[in-house]
Amino acid sequence: PAGVVAITFADLRRRGVIDGMVLCDVSGARVRAARETMARKIGAVYKDMDLTMTTLPDDDVDFDPDAFRAAIAHMKRGDVVTIFTPDDTHFKICMACVEAGLHVLCAKPIVKRLEDHTALAEAAKRHGVLVAVEYHKRFDPIYVDARDRVRAQLGPFSYFSSTMTQPKAQLDTFAGWAGKSSDISYYLNSHHMDVHAWSVGRTSRPERVVAMAARGAAERRLKPSDNRAIEDTITLMVHWRNDDDSAGVATYTASWIAPRADSHTQQHFHIMGHEGEIRVNQAKRGYEMSTDENGFAQLNPLYMKYTPSPSGHFAGQGGYGYRSIEEFVRAAEEVNSGRATIGDISGRDVLATVDTTARVTAMLEAGRMSLDAGGAGVRILYPDDLRDENAAPEKEAKRLKNGKAVDCEAEPVGLRLE
Ligand SMILES: NC(=O)c1ccc[n+]([C@@H]2O[C@H](COP(=O)([O-])OP(=O)(O)OC[C@H]3O[C@@H](n4cnc5c(N)ncnc54)[C@H](O)[C@@H]3O)[C@@H](O)[C@H]2O)c1
Incomplete structure (x- = not known):
């Protein structure tokens, strides 16, 4: 620590x-x-x-x-x-x-x-x-600015894509739990899912998740004796619905079989709204260093600055x-x-x-369920989904009292494998 x-x-x-x-x-x-x-x-x-x-x-x-x-x-x-x-x-x-x-x-x-x-x-x-x-990441000045611009300038959410990868050498330190008590999507996708959900705020909600995974390299490296599956790279594709009834799609990709690189965690995201787009690369801050001892590296003192003050x-x-x-x-x-x-x-x-982050947990768990079910879709259910099941069909088409097509304030209440 x-x-x-x-x-x-x-x-x-x-x-x-x-x-x-x-x-x-x-x-x-x-x-x-x-x-x-x-x-x-x-x-x-x-x-x-x-x-x-x-x-x-x-x-x-x-x-x-x-x-x-x-x-x-x-x-x-x-x-x-x-x-x-x-x-x-x-x-x-x-x-x-x-x-x-x-x-x-x-x-x-x-x-x-x-x-x-x-x-x-x-x-x-x-x-x-x-x-x-x-x-x-909620305290990274670039991400904070991006969130504010997403809300003020991008219009309804349309597309989000994030990639976050770490080198396979690190897998050795995860050998005890990789593929057993957690996976690479829980481990890394969680960060950008939160960035995305936080940026669009309560104007959109994730409704359906499909997951796919690459396999082979991690298992070859760790050779688990219990035959557990250890995915190399996991991509979750998530369908989001906006409160104006338009729809967006997000893909979150995480991997732990990357080669060693100039940055320990390679990561970037791209978000597009109806009126604009933003791209952020957190791994490359335009600040680089090279030494005889360690070679070339990207630095990010915006996260932690380790060099002491003159005092x-x-x-x-x-x-x-x-x-x-x-x-x-x-x-x-x-x-x-x-x-x-x-x-x-x-x-x-x-x-x-x-009380405000259940949708990220819902997406992560739905992703795991989808992988375990061979890539089947998983629906994220909200209070109105449960109500509508018992309601007359014409009620479903009605707009909510506040003029919104769907309640994006509500927290998810369940998951259903399709
Ligand atoms: N920057 C980040 O956001 C970031 C980075 C790395 C890890 N993490 C998260 O931090 C957590 C720990 O990751 P890690 O790689 O350090 O894991 P780890 O396996 O090294 O575990 C950390 C420590 O927890 C101890 N531990 C295990 N069970 C415990 C228990 N019941 N009570 C007290 N201690 C216990 C272990 O002995 C170990 O020393 C994970 O949830 C991981 O996702 C976050």
């Missing part, structure tokens, strides 16, 4: 924004390794970083999947938790934190199933805590990786002090709060 989360919390403590840290894993050896990495990459590099913290479980514990419960016991209502554990553990840990009255910022994908997303959103509401997905302090407070965490901590503080409600925070449309 040293690279982004730990460094950010250590610096937030230096700046007086937080006052203590608890670190938890399933394995004592990993906790020890995390402390050592933090000492080397944070304590030894930047001035005034206080890394004292409670760590769980004890260093000599081999494996304790419930260590997070002990960590929760060290915290008090209103404290902030960040969860960066494998995708299939998020729901259980998030729920336990919410029930203990903790505000939760969880890595994407927040959960793997729509049903779990809805349950978590309801629990967060019941317990009065803030729960959000750590979609740091020797960490100087990356403006990076969107950092801001994504600080904004959450500050929002939680506003809720704790009564200066804002959970609804106020959601309404600002900055953080990816759990």
